[in-house]
Amino acid sequence: MLRQPGFATRAVHVGQGPDPQTGAVVQPIHLATTFAQEAVGRHRGFEYARTDNPTRRQLEECLASLEGAHHAMAFASGLAATSTVLLLLDPGDHVVFSEDVYGGSFRLFDKVMKRYGLTFTAVDPTDVGAVGGALTPQTKLLWLESPTNPLLRVVDIHSLSDIAHEQHALVCVDSTFATPLLTRPLALGADLVVHSSTKFLGGHSDVLGGVVLTSDDTLAERLRFHQNAVGAVPSPFDCWLLARGLKTLELRVIRQSDSALEVARWLQDHKQVNHVHYPGLAHHPGHQLARKQMNGRFGGIVSFDVHSRGAAEVALRRLKVFTLAESLGAVESLAELPAAMTHASLPAEMRASVGVSETLIRLSIGVEDVGDLIADLEQALPR
Numbered sequence: 001m002l003r004q005p006g007f008a009t010r011a012v013h014v015g016q017g018p019d020p021q022t023g024a025v026v027q028p029i030h031l032a033t034t035f036a037q038e039a040v041g042r043h044r045g046f047e048y049a050r051t052d053n054p055t056r057r058q059l060e061e062c063l064a065s066l067e068g069a070h071h072a073m074a075f076a077s078g079l080a081a082t083s084t085v086l087l088l089l090d091p092g093d094h095v096v097f098s099e100d101v102y103g104g105s106f107r108l109f110d111k112v113m114k115r116y117g118l119t120f121t122a123v124d125p126t127d128v129g130a131v132g133g134a135l136t137p138q139t140k141l142l143w144l145e146s147p148t149n150p151l152l153r154v155v156d157i158h159s160l161s162d163i164a165h166e167q168h169a170l171v172c173v174d175s176t177f178a179t180p181l182l183t184r185p186l187a188l189g190a191d192l193v194v195h196s197s198t199k200f201l202g203g204h205s206d207v208l209g210g211v212v213l214t215s216d217d218t219l220a221e222r223l224r225f226h227q228n229a230v231g232a233v234p235s236p237f238d239c240w241l242l243a244r245g246l247k248t249l250e251l252r253v254i255r256q257s258d259s260a261l262e263v264a265r266w267l268q269d270h271k272q273v274n275h276v277h278y279p280g281l282a283h284h285p286g287h288q289l290a291r292k293q294m295n296g297r298f299g300g301i302v303s304f305d306v307h308s309r310g311a312a313e314v315a316l317r318r319l320k321v322f323t324l325a326e327s328l329g330a331v332e333s334l335a336e337l338p339a340a341m342t343h344a345s346l347p348a349e350m351r352a353s354v355g356v357s358e359t360l361i362r363l364s365i366g367v368e369d370v371g372d373l374i375a376d377l378e379q380a381l382p383r
């Protein structure tokens with residue numbers, strides 16, 4: 001019997017085999033928006049491209065295989081995927097979420113979904129008691145990120161899933177930072193996983209996308225209904241680019257994680273640096289949990305505090321190999337100031353209470369030579 005193919009093999013082959021018509025080893029992009037029917041209602045599995053199309057289906061098969069999920073649904077962005085999960089809820093339902101959630105997710109909760117009758121409570125996701133205390137009989141969803149953006153807190157998905165399930169709430173994990181290589185939330189008890197595939201999954205800063213994954217057939221059916229009914233779907237070209245990105249996911253994430261650990265260790269010895277947030281460092285409060293939950297590596301994102309906002313801005317201006325830009329997870333290294341950029345949509349008092357300070361810099365480590373990355377930080381952060 002053939003052995004069960006490993007992650008890297010599935011990333012290259014699932015949904016991606018040679019084209020049966022031509023033998024082309026790279027799948028063609030199916031741009032067709034409509035598909036011929038042999039008779040009314042008799043077709044080969046595709047009718048209209050918003051509902052389903054061959055290029056998106058191939059991508060979804062690969063994503064499901066990598067996450068160990070029965071179902072994957074691709075969307076036009078991470079936030080389109082997040083919105084579609086929230087559409088599973090009804091007016092009056094309550095959502096408990098991690099307080100240092102990605103700023104755009106908070107904006108969606110606070111400025112859009114509240115208008116449709118959902119209520120939200122932010123909690124410290126590392127405080128299991130606080131999460132339990134925030135759940136009410138109306139709570140239908142616990143929304144987690146792990147590691148969190150931008151403070152890299154590691155969240156105990158297994159324990160929190162048990163607590164949420166006691167209250168009959170679903171658990172959704174935004175696993176964008178971990179990627180399916182480093183954490184499998186469904187195996188830890190979560191019901192749903194979301195990724196912004198704009199980040200590590202695509203990996204080249206050239207495609208926006210999102211995905212929702214689940215092994216629950218009923219949830220999948222409802223999500224597929226909304227995927228079609230709402231229509232926030234990716235184009236076939238974007239699906240193709242994402243599928244291409246997935247083929248090197250393991251190579252990239254291993255390289256990015258190893259370099260991130262080196263950068264984090266270098267930063268923690270630097271006089272200009274007050275605190276380094278990286279789950280791979282022994283002093284990180286989530287280090288032991290990350291060792292259990294994260295498959296031996298800790299991801300490509302590092303954040304750190306410097307002494308003042310001015311010092312942070314000077315350092316960000318001086319960087320040459322790192323690009324000052326939002327986003328993360330791609331082959332090129334990026335740096336940003338979350339309080340003024342990716343997390344500007346969190347209210348100032350919430351940023352302050354959570355620890356997303358004006359002096360916090362977030363780095364997304366790419367695949368460049370790590371010596372060049374450290375040399376760049378050295379010249380940008382003079383001692």
Ligand SMILES: Cc1ncc(COP(=O)(O)O)c(C=O)c1O
Nearest residue numbers: 077078079102149176196198209
């Ligand atoms: C953790 C996380 N989730 C979701 C999103 C939203 O994804 P997108 O920008 O693809 O809509 C982002 C974007 O930065 C993110 O960092």
